[in-house]
Structures are given as structure tokens and as C-alpha cells.
Amino acid sequence: MVPEWRHFARGPRAVPEPVATPFIWLAASFGALALVGVLDLLGALDRTEFALAALSLLAGALGLRGRFAAAPGTALLCWALLNICATRPTGEISWAGHRDPEWVACLLAAAVIGTATGRVAHARAAYRRVTPYDGPG
Numbered sequence: 001m002v003p004e005w006r007h008f009a010r011g012p013r014a015v016p017e018p019v020a021t022p023f024i025w026l027a028a029s030f031g032a033l034a035l036v037g038v039l040d041l042l043g044a045l046d047r048t049e050f051a052l053a054a055l056s057l058l059a060g061a062l063g064l065r066g067r068f069a070a071a072p073g074t075a076l077l078c079w080a081l082l083n084i085c086a087t088r089p090t091g092e093i094s095w096a097g098h099r100d101p102e103w104v105a106c107l108l109a110a111a112v113i114g115t116a117t118g119r120v121a122h123a124r125a126a127y128r129r130v131t132p133y134d135g136p137g
Helices: 021-041 048-063 068-086 100-130
Strands: none
Touching: 021 048, 021 068, 048 068, 048 100, 068 100
16 A cells, blocks of 8 residues: 655645734834844944945835835834934934935835835745646747
């Protein structure tokens, strides 16, 4: 008697659900705090453009698994930690009309682009799993 192999998951698999918004915001808070701390240890906080780029990458990476509703909160959390920990006066939140709107817009764009990229990538992967492959040509 020969065993018959069967796949556990037959049929199409759905697009994976995004991570819940509170978990994305928690990861944004701790991730931004850790990232600003590492940048401070490396002495790279003198150039806030570098910190903004690093936090934008973090917001984009978190957006890959998050919902669109999490993007504004992610951007604001990253901006708050950048504003409080990386700019003078350190430890105080302030609003500089010439730079802070640009920073928030940059972080929001990174989070939205990351979310859109993640959703499209998951949908394309699910579409490939569902459609049969007819071969070349």
C-alpha cells in the first residue's frame, strides 16, 4: 500500500489580512524610538535629513503590512519622535511652519506608498495562485 500525498490547503488562498492598526502604531512608536536612539548613538542626528529619510523608510516598511487607515497615525508618531528627540530644543514638541509640514507630508507619503505597494504585491500574489498557468506562449 502506497501512501497518497495530499495538500492541506487546496484551492485558492485569499489575500492576507493586513496587521491591525494598533499594532502598526505600536511598532511605529518603538521602531522610531529605537531608530532615533541608534542614530543618536552614531552621532547622525545633527543632520535631520538623514533621520527623516530613515524614519520614512521605517514608515514605508510598516506600511507594507498595514492598513491605509494606519498611515496617518504612523506618520504622526514618526514625526513626533523626530521632532521631540532629533531637533532643537530636544525634549520639547514644537511646530516650525517652514519644515514640519514637509516632514509630515514626507512621512505620510512613505507610509501610503508602502501600504499601496504591500496591498498590490499581496493581491498580485493571490491572483497568481488562483489563475492557472498555461505555459509559455
